[in-house]
Amino acid sequence: xxxxxxxxxxxxxxxxxxxxxxxxxxxxxxxxxxxxxxxxxxxxxxxxxxxxxxxxxxxxxxxxxxxxxxxxxxxxxxxxxxxxxxxxxxxxxxxxxxxxxxxxxxxxxxxxxxxxxxxxxxxxxxxxxxxxxxxxxxxxxxxxxxxxxxxxxxxxxxxxxxxxxxxxxxxxxxxxxxxxxxxxxxxxxxxxxxxxxxxxxxxxxxxxxxxxxxxxxxxxxxxxxxxxxxxxxxxxxxxxxxxxxxxxxxxxxxxxxxxxxxxxxxxxxxxxxxxxxxxxxxxxxxxxxxxxxxxxxxxxxxxxxxxxxxxxxxxxxxxxxxxxxxxxxxxxxxxxxxxxxxxxxxxxxxxxxxxxxxxxxxxxxxxxxxxxxxxxxxxxxxxxxxxxxxxxxxxxxxxxxxxxxxxxxxxxxxxxxxxxxxxxxxxxxxxxxxxxxxxxxxxxxxxxxxxxxxxxxxxxxxxxxxxxxxxxxxxxxxxxxxxxxxxxxxxxxxxxxxxxxxxxxxxxxxxxxxxxxxxxxxxxxxxxxxxxxxxxxxxxxxxxxxxxxxxxxx
Ligand code: GLN
Numbered sequence: 250x251x252x253x254x255x256x257x258x259x260x261x262x263x264x265x266x267x268x269x270x271x272x273x274x275x276x277x278x279x280x281x282x283x284x285x286x287x288x289x290x291x292x293x294x295x296x297x298x299x300x301x302x303x304x305x306x307x308x309x310x311x312x313x314x315x316x317x318x319x320x321x322x323x324x325x326x327x328x329x330x331x332x333x334x335x336x337x338x339x340x341x342x343x344x345x346x347x348x349x350x351x352x353x354x355x356x357x358x359x360x361x362x363x364x365x366x367x368x369x370x371x372x373x374x375x376x377x378x379x380x381x382x383x384x385x386x387x388x389x390x391x392x393x394x395x396x397x398x399x400x401x402x403x404x405x406x407x408x409x410x411x412x413x414x415x416x417x418x419x420x421x422x423x424x425x426x427x428x429x430x431x432x433x434x435x436x437x438x439x440x441x442x443x444x445x446x447x448x449x450x451x452x453x454x455x456x457x458x459x460x461x462x463x464x465x466x467x468x469x470x471x472x473x474x475x476x477x478x479x480x481x482x483x484x485x486x487x488x489x490x491x492x493x494x495x496x497x498x499x500x501x502x503x504x505x506x507x508x509x510x511x512x513x514x515x516x517x518x519x520x521x522x523x524x525x526x527x528x529x530x531x532x533x534x535x536x537x538x539x540x541x542x543x544x545x546x547x548x549x550x551x552x553x554x555x556x557x558x559x560x561x562x563x564x565x566x567x568x569x570x571x572x573x574x575x576x577x578x579x580x581x582x583x584x585x586x587x588x589x590x591x592x593x594x595x596x597x598x599x600x601x602x603x604x605x606x607x608x609x610x611x612x613x614x615x616x617x618x619x620x621x622x623x624x625x626x627x628x629x630x631x632x633x634x635x636x637x638x639x640x641x642x643x644x645x646x647x648x649x650x651x652x653x654x655x656x657x658x659x660x661x662x663x664x665x666x667x668x669x670x671x672x673x674x675x676x677x678x679x680x681x682x683x684x685x686x687x688x689x690x691x692x693x694x695x696x697x698x699x700x701x702x703x704x705x706x707x708x709x710x711x712x713x714x715x716x717x718x719x720x721x722x723x724x725x726x727x728x729x730x731x732x733x734x735x736x737x738x739x740x741x742x743x744x745x746x747x748x749x750x751x752x753x754x755x756x757x758x759x760x761x762x763x764x765x766x767x768x769x770x771x772x773x774x775x776x777x778x779x780x781x782x783x784x785x786x787x788x789x790x791x792x793x794x795x796x797x798x799x800x801x802x803x
Contacts, residue, residue, distance in 0.1 A: 253381050254387065254420050256388060256389070256390045258424045258426065259393045259425050260393075260396055261426070261443070262446045266427075267496070268322075271424070271503070272288065272325075272390050273330065275512070276390050278504050278525065281527050282509065282522040283523040285388075286388050287384035287390070288330065288389075288391070289339075289377065289380060289392070290338060290340065290394060291373070291394055291405045293394050293399060297343040298684060299318050299341070300318030305552040305555065305558055309324065312713045312715050314690040315690070316690075317689075318715070319336075319338070321557055324765070340377075349369055349372055369408075373404065373405060377412070410453060419517055423450075424460075426460075426463060427443035427447065428462075429472070438472055443460070443462060444475065457482070458511070459482075459486045462488065467489075468491070485507055485511070486511060488506045497769055501527060509525055529770060530770075533770045540576075543576045544578070544783050545580050546579055548607065549618050561764040562764045564767065565776045568771075568772040569781075570780055572772045572780070577780065584621070585614045587616075587618075588614055602783045603631035604622075604624075604633070606621060606642075608638065619648070622638075622645040626645065630786065632756045634759070635758070635763065636714075640670045640720075643720055643733075644658060646731075646750070650731055651724075656668075656669045657669070659671045667724075669721050669724050671721045673717060673719045687714050690714075693739065694740055695708050695709070695736065696734065696738075699737075701736040701775070704774040705774045712759065713762050713765045714761045719745065720745035733750055736748065736749045744760070745760065746760045754785065755779055755783075763776065
């Protein structure tokens, strides 16, 4: 058995280079060769985890089965490698430091000064190596957050530099991502910043084995040669990465440029790996890229300026579209605009074929989301509610069907006389905000006579959570009597995990986040059925309108 291998992915020149996608693609490439991979993200923030970061600025908080609140890159890792990761995959500086400080307080370093080198760096190395041991992976792929040269990233760079010496050249590899700007005036791709970035990495004692060159234009051979020369690399190790037509194409692009073979050669794994099998993945990519009929899905959300805020929701919705051979166009519906009393709801929402109301916190935009839920319910338009999106559908139903006009969640109105959503009992005494929600995977019993069951075809499922509030059980009977079915419950029957409306083409909402378990080639059942019903619904709608429209659908 060969030794465990480590691949580190760093970045330079700019942030936002798609290091996460590249690292995930490396995982994909190696898995296609039959290797077991494990992925990790080293994050520079002094935060303990991503749970308290603003998703509007930092992007979605991704939740793992074991309840870790992590950086959105873990979502890429799971989607590209079809593995479930854990807290072990998310290493934030605040957590690293707090563990060392706790040891210092305990007296583990009595008499010694505690320093970044060796204490913090040794701890980082230990975290990486232990995660590798626990996972049993052949290859660990570790993405270093931030940009080489950032003050905040020094401890990680120093730790990964040392690993080359600790584990040997056959077992440690560095992939450095750079950006090549396009200069419009001279119509050239410029390589100088990339060369400097490689030199900077070398200045930290790290010799990259591969340089990935992100660029919006085509990069010519002389450009690649310049970077190779500056980096002491063969030209084949400088890989052009022009902006891809879909991120899911990145593994194929990298494979075609020979990255997989480079890695296998470097690690001397030729005899222990099988030929790469990309058949399924290639099918997925060609399916994504083929022209398809479009459906328009309204994502009713508070943050509408950055896709990353709802990245798993978007990917899950799109994956459901690929499954059904339609192209999902996401239309952003700004819940704050919709909330305004003079908003023309019909004008804003008509033309949308289905609605997704995603998770969220805080009262901003809530009334807008309620209007969307009402519109979908009354107009028989498919609706998928996720976490807060379920709470919204419960509040809307209580107000407009049950006649409880001031119904609300106590998160938004503590004085409501109809707290149909209220804080979970054990959450009442929680003082700290970080890591204290109901987090991670919990089992859910699916009611056999429900649309949810038609989707899952399973009576017991496991889904990931991130919430403090829940359906108020006092109101169960009233909802059920009036057509809102409680189609998912916790095994002890105490927590409502899913609701749905009878006599509606598709109106399902879950207290959990199904988007985290969806995969590009295996959409989550709820998303899959949601888009399925959108297709059925829009077809009927179009057919009824005119024969000409019907033909255009075929
Ligand atoms: N704010 C709600 C709660 O805490 C919903 C959370 C979410 O959508 N993730 O219960």
